Amino acid sequence: MRANRSHPGVRGALMKFPVGQYLDKHPFVATTLLVFVVVSAIPIRFFLLLVLLASLAAFVGVVLLEGLVFSVGGFSLLCVLCGLGFVALAMSGTIIMPYVMVSSLIRKMHVNVIISSFPFEEIFTNNTVTPVDV
Template sequence: MQSSSRVQQLYGRWTALLNRLQEDPKVAQVMNSRIGQYLSSHPFVALSVMLFSAMAALPFGLFLSFALVTLIMAAVGFVFFEAFLLFVGGVTLLCVLSGIGVFSVVVAVFINVVYTTSSSLLSCYNTRQAERSQSEEKDGGDDTSAETQ
């Protein structure tokens, strides 16, 4: 007897819950549509749709979570990868520019050394040539003057 009264209490709660659910304005709006009327007249199809929706919610939610996490990770990975590429490019540019600077300084020093050395050598050579010409003119000028006398 006690179990039948529990079943009746459970049935009463279930009926009250369904009545409250049907009185909800959103549910009433769906139930007044063609789909709601069709599902109301075909309870097996309604149960199938409800079970499919309930069972598909978890895989669909997992897929959406996976897609969202993948999208976020791809965006974050893209940002980090771009930052890494920019860092590598910047370091490479810095190294190349430093190498060009060092090369320019070495070439400039080499050219200055060659210029200074060659100008000093040419200056010495010109000075010696001038001294030789002057000494030859003195020696040669005396010889020509002695021959003419």
Template sequence: MAFTKSPVGQYLDRHPFLALALLVFIVTSAVPVGFFLLLVILTTLVALVGVIILEGLVISVGGLSLLCILCGLGFVSLAMSGMMMASYIIASSLVNCRFSPRPLTQQNPNGDCQLAMKAADFKGLYQE
């Protein structure tokens, strides 16, 4: 045997009681060490699977939340740009109607700017 040629093997050959005690210790400690290693491996696998599931859950919930928030922001931005565009069109038409270079005599006394402008345009066409 190659073990008996080493210094530890030669020492155990000279002390058989110590060799038997070491053999019994190794055999009896194999079961707790095996259980400990099995526990470590199972804990590692469970932690790995748990992290994968937890990360998947967190990423899924976060992704859905982000999608909902971005869709809401898109709707709000469309609504706000529509209101701003309508406000701009209304304000510019009011300013153009109120401060138009036409004489005040051609404006409609009722304040209806569109009808006054159309009437003024038609008067200009007929006078020519």
């Protein structure tokens, strides 16, 4: 302490402030303050480490929570899209089925009309086949 007091740069810097002037006049208070600062540095470091770890844990927790939300949201979206796919399949089957039935009936009716208008009796007369222009 005496070496610092005799150093002109340190003494000049300390003596500019009223606290420095007070500590220069009261060495016991200066020593107590120095011991307090040195001893309290360890708990302060532990507290800052705790704050840093808590902040890191909160950040990781937020990231994990965000990942959980994205995972649940993605799974929900997958379920909804699969359900919509099945609904689309059922609706397209419901829409296509009448189309197939109607087109099949129309084709059958068209074939029946052609067959009923076909001159079978003229072709098969006297058990002989005669060519007919169709």
